[in-house]
Amino acid sequence: MKLHRNVSTNQEALAEHNLCEAVASLRTREEVQAFFKDLCTPAELQAMADRWAVVEWLQRGLPYREIHRLTGVSVTTIGRVARCLAGADGGYALAVRRIAPKRPPAARRTESQRRAEPARRQETQRNG
Secondary structure, eight states: OEEEEEOHHHHHHHHHHHHHHHHOOOOOOOHHHHHHHHHHHHHHHHHHHHHHHHHHHHHOOOOOOOHHHHHOHHHHHHHHHHHHHSTTSSHHHHHHHHGGGGSSSGOOOHHHHHHHHHHHHHHHHHHH
């Protein structure tokens, strides 16, 4: 975490609180997407999207190395996502529960998962 020499712990907590309030105020996926595109660099946004893609692969029971091969996400990051999914603050699990009933199974696949499927099919055919 980045240390701010001129900012107190209380100021950092308030800034985080205000950011969360801003995100919570958004009403649609499009609004959230626009906000994140304004807030984050493309690399930061991709890192968050990659972590979210890892969640579904973990729920499917894929081993970390297989998830790494399919997504390019580091095994360390996959482990961190797995720990957060299993406990931590419960944010991943809450989001998964809330979106799962709203979306048909095909729509639940993330962009990373869709990109990885041709490679996965080829691997299955080679080993099949």
